Amino acid sequence: MAAEAVAAVKKGTEADASFQPRIVAFCCNFCAYAAADLAGSMRLNYPPNARVIRLPCSGKIEILYLLRAIEDGADGVMVMGCLDGDCHFLNGNYRAKKRVAAAKKLLEEVGIEPERVEMYNLSSAMASKFAEMIADMTEKVRRLGPSPLGTGVAK
Amino acid sequence: MSRTAMVIGGGIAGMQAAINIANQGVRVTVVERSPSIGGNMPRLDKTFPTMDCSMCILAPRMLEVARHPMVTIMTNSEVRRVSGQAGSFTVDVLQKARMVRDTCTACGDCTKACPVAAPNEFDLGLSTRKAIYQPFPQAVPQAYVIDKDLCLNKGHLIACERCSEACNAKSVDFSMRDETVRLEVGAIVVATGATTFDPTALEEFGYRRFPNVVTTLELERLINAAGPTRGRLVRMSDMEEPKRVAFINCVGSRDHKSGQEYCSRICCMYGMKDALLVKEHDPSTEVTIFYIDIRAPGKGYEEFYRRIRFEDKVAEFIRGRPAEIAENEDGSLTITYEDTNEGGIKAKTFDMVVLNVALVPSNDTGELAKILGLETDKWGFLKAPRVSGGPLDSSGGGLYLAGMVAGPMDITDSTYRGIGAAARAAGETEGDRSFPEPPIYPTLSTDEIRTGIFICHCGKNIASVVDIKELLEYSKELPGVVYVEENMFSCSEEGQRSMVKSITEKGLTRVVVAACTPRTHEATFQEALREAGLNPFLLDMANIRNQCSWVHPDGPAALSKAKDLVMMSAARAANLSALDVTTVGVVPRAVVIGGGIAGLSAAREFVSNGFETHLIERKPYVGGNVAKFSSVYPQETSGGELISEITCELSESDKFHLHASTAIDNVGGYVGNFTLTATSNEFVSDRCNLCGECVKVCPVKVADEFEEGMFSRRAVYRKDTYPPRYYIDAEACTKCGECVKVCKPGAIDLSSKDIELESGAIVVATGFEAGDKEQLRRWGHRKSKAVLTTAELERLLSGTGPTRGKLDSFVADPKNIAVLLCADMRWGRNGYCSRFCCASGLKSARELKQRYPAANVYVLYESMRTTWTQELLYEEVQGLGVRFVAYSFEDMPKITTGDKPRLVVKDPLMRSTLDLTLDLLVLSVGGIPSHGSEELMRALRISSSPEGFIQEAHVKLAPVDATNSGIFIAGAAQFPRDVGDSVAQGCAAAARGMAIISREFIEVGGVVARVLSERCAGCMTCLRTCPYDAIFIDREGLAEVNMAKCRGCGICTAECPAKAIVLRSYEDDQIIPMVDALIGGATNGG
Amino acid sequence: MKAGSNLEKILEKGQFAVTCECGPPKSASGDVIRQKAKMIKGKVDAANITDNQAAIVRLSSFAAATILMQAGIEPVMQVTARDRNRLAIQSDLLGASAVGIRDVLLLTGDHQKLGNHPEAKGVFDLDSIQMIDMARRMRDERKFQNGEQMDVPPKLFIGAAENPLAEPAEYRVPRLEKKVVAGADFIQTQGVFDIERFEKWMAAVRAKGLHKKVHIIGGVVPLKSLGAAKFVNDKVLGMTVPDSLFERMKKASDAKAEGVKIAVETIEALRKIEGVQGVHIMAIEWEEKVPEIVEKAGLLPRPAV
């Protein structure tokens, strides 16, 4: 299944629309989580594939959490923090960005598509951006196909 | 005396005032006319110069006000009558019926049902809202409100009531009536703000006639991601994105015709900010700014201007005031303007024109002034006539001003004036300060995991999308779950009661609430846990509303996600542990470092609020730069008089202790508990009888710093300053002992003393140094007697100065005098604008022109930054016949110093070159960081900003907090500013300090980092990566967290290589199980 | 006389010496050296054989020096500390002396990282000063580095290199002094472009009286093209080409001729400096120009000693 999906991407053909990726989204409390809340207040629709885990700051993200999600079989992992220079805790989002980059490299070395882990930056007012980012990641992961580590459940 | 205070106006200034009054232990009521607090800031997209998202920085502050136990918010309310005086006012407040009770869950069902639509004032009419509405999604209070004027349900005539029918929480209540509430308060802070000028009357700009002419505030809404166009910048005529956008500055400002001769101070900056937003929105957009002068006077502002104009070339800048805007057939607009730099009438066409409009008093300011008995200025802003009260003291006792009600200003200034007013106001509310009892944090044994899950319908908000029945069934089966319950509204009183009951009866040890967002409701549910005797940190919330039912209309998908969210919460909850919050004592004493106007103002606030205060000053006397001023613009008081007004107040108090001639050696400790050591060289005691024998025998002669080094003095000397005694300059003193011998009262002791002080809060007010001597050399300063700085001129012009106000020995019968602005600022090593020097240069020009009417007086300027009413001084000086010559930094004036300086400067307006022999050249100097401030910052472990001044914790919302908690900045130590602003900032720093030392203890703990010392390798990683200096190494060489400093970001835990430091409530076994449960445990995928 | 070589004799007599550089090939071809020998024969007093110059492997300097000697030109055998430990260096010095090589130039050597085998293990058992000291003791005290005596000591005229423009600038002359104390008989400097700076350095050398204790030979690098000037400036350590020379190279219609002209002018300028006793022409892979430069500088014929 995984190999087919990857092949499909390579061929540039449309991904299997019935595949519902499972995505973990680590959100910082002050910007990303607030943007998600605002998206709710604004009733913006976006794909239901991401599950948010709230962290006080994106700087709390650890490489292990990212790997663990992949190990468990997540199809994608997002880390969402404040805009560059705007971290509520000064520089946590820069640290997060570096860790995401490191995790991508590690995953690439074990043969997992690094695109399954991504960093996003947004402000608490960017509700529509939040929705776009979730949609963007969902679509991206859908193109990648199910995680090779997943249980292969697709609806 | 009444122990409560009132703040009128809930914008940023009012909010800052309220929080800071409340934090000093004084109850405060905020009276806000509109249905939500927040003022103008929620409308803004970004804030300059850091481009912080406005709502991001404001929203937490709004919640802080709302949740503060000492703050009561009255929205939809107006002050109607005030009587009494400072200390005991009686205020009648009309609270207009909201028609929605505070049980409202902000679900929005009512709005959907409401049939009436009207222009939405929040979006300046660019969108519509219903008669029942929420002003904006983050509004505080969150409850909806009915616009009675619009509502169809008027008495018995028509019965609409669609909203109340739609409301599941039964919160719509048409029986609510307007009510007048009588309050007794000790002090009132007026913070009703300002509004933007309506440019309709300026017909030449075609506002309201041409759809594509908008104001800057409208642009903010158009470009805001949550705005009416969801952040798509379009022009109104055809909803197309404009490719050419023009900004016109000074619309209604600096304009006699529309009645505002003053400069609105902030519009140059926000115009440039908006230009940047437009450019970021679409980089291909051509942006043009029409300006007269670019006024960028503030920290980081000049740098922002340079970036916009020269480095990133965001916009083309055209100097000139447009004469007219004409609309073309395609909706485009042609601006006719005179190009002041290049000359000639020109025209240019744009797709959209943004009017950078003036700020004018809020509509109700005049009426409110009458109610309060306050004076207004000619434009209707409230007057602040008391010099020593700075801009905070209104014309009436016990009534203080915060923010734009006293004139246009930016968010930073509004903030510290709000905080400063809080100090002044709290001073009027004497008596014991009260603080709410610290909450109890039960620590019952919770080893057994018995999780209860409470699922909220949120009326129909969740239940209409998510199948609650199935979610309940699913939840029952989750590991550790012993009980599930559903509530119509878990946050309602009924819901809470039921939750408390269930926790107790079922013996729950963990609670999951599946409802809305923890950002607004976690505190509510934590309270329920506490009430049930359960530690509040044993709660987890699953956000199945904002992040599920509201955004996924597809029922099965929403149910599936809701299941996952609940499952993840249950997994985390099982591993949560009870946390305690403990307290550490606070030393009820303040230390102020630096005795200039800002430091003295801070000390005065501390002392008048009853706190023991130690003021440490390096020099033998206080007063700083201000003590040297011959006059303080715009008032004609001398600097000395101003200082003595404050020192008189201080010297009367036994709480005030001055340590002059004292330098800080070391600072230890943390917020609430600092220890300072200092060395005092105060050799003369108050036994000094001012006989002056000591001066006669002192053999040491040095340059007199008080006279800017123009004259000399002895090592023993005296100035007309405080304390009133002779001083010994320890650095110059050779300790020969001659003075000791002749001193009859025995007031002199030439030995240094060590001082140790404990304090709860520290205010740093080390001021600035006037003039950068190195930069000034370029103009022949100190090489020629005919070249003087404005600081030197102040001394020479002072009636009590070294020449008794005479200039004869420097200049006689002058023919040509020049005043050079930006003599040492905005070029070379000082890239910033020093903010006050344009006015001081003009003041010098005025004085010299008045003294020597026959002389030609020239003012050379690069850009004239006379903000606010300084603009009137500019006009006055122009009226005196002083000539103004604009120079450019690329082609600076050339000065050759001989006996008389020769000046060559290009005059672009006249298209000629000026070549003059000067009798006097006055250099208008700015401020550079004080000598020694760098070491002090290091000792205090606070950061400096790029210019070398002290870095504030947040440029907009925490401008007096230093980067180390418990340390505050007052005055020019943060950035050069004028006297009034320094007073205000001194008061603000004191207010922030008093928020700490008013309390007997501060609470620490909860969600903070904790070191598992048996795992710690002492590697210092945490210490190095903590952004708040909250980690230290203990005697065993292991890391330890200072809980008073930890802010719970968790950065250290993510860095620790030994997993030896954890963030409580966010430990690995509280996060990873969520991942494991979701991916490993989910049974049905997306 | 310490070694009795041609170079030693010329210098001892106070005559202005001319040496040039002769790089061995990156192959086993002895003919390359013989060819170069033909070009410079009679035009120079001695020619330096570089030792894996710039840390790039070439035919060994010992062998190349021998071939050059056979072709009738006195070799200055360069020995670096990069590739040999104290055993190898001493053995090479003995061998060189035995076959009749007298002039040696002892250097630390460019780091292997800069050459074509950057992964190599560098030896650096000794540094140049320790090598000079060791060579002098072998010659004058008949002692190996470990203190053991030998019967027949090597006859050596010991040279050392110096880069007047390296840093710290104020330490260069004290370091030169160390080399002199260690036993250097002559010094060949790095290529000189900036005469002014070189003069300053020489003034400091003279102030210490070092020009009387050691023979100083100034280095000259003829520039083939503007690109060569850039290369020398950016890539060759310790050489800086002043802007004025860049300008000249840029403007010149015939860059090669201009390069020769600059070299000749440099030699003339060096000759005028008190304490400079010769020039060392480093025409890297451009040896054919050496006779022309020497001639134009008025240094022909070379004296017979």
Add this chain to the structure above:
Amino acid sequence: MIVGERKSVTEILEMTKGYDRIFVAGCGTCVTVCLAGGEKEVSVLSSLLKINGKKQGHEVKVVEGTIERQCEREWVGEMKDKVRDAEAVLSMACGIGVQLVAEMYPEKPVLPALNTTLMGFPTQHAIWLENCRACGDCILHLTGGICPVTRCAKQLMNGPCGGSQNGKCEVDSQTDCAWALIYYKLKAMDRLDWMSKIQPPKRWDIAGHSGPRKTVKEEEVVP
């Protein structure tokens, strides 16, 4: 402190190929402090091994464990059970630790997960500078506390070579020239006299060029 860095995951996967029960052993001292082989890195590497196994379609059983020091017999002894149950030990210690584990558990393959890179200190968080080569003959008292054996690429003893430019080394323009540092330091201390003396050739035998060295504290050794 001994500093190491994790080998590339590709290399680690290559050496662990074929083992389905792996004990990833961290070391709690130097390599923890240098962020290479402490508990956190152990869990990251373990997760990667498991991901790789799953990807290959078989479960790799990974046991994690970090002990105080892998360079002491007593501590290494504590790993006994975990080593026994594993097919291979992947040690995240420095080379010293790897060797001791290998020596004490001769029947098990012990694989190095780190490259031991240097001895030094952090110049800032996460950047370490080598400043000792254990040459066995310290001369720091003469060089202003700056080690030329470590910090000069040519281990010169008598001042900078001709490649010292702008205070930087000829080998790398980002690296300080050790001798420039020494010169200015001694100059500031007014001790330049040391640099004018010729320093004799160094004894490289005790610097490790004569086989493994041994340090004996004689009075503590009893038969």
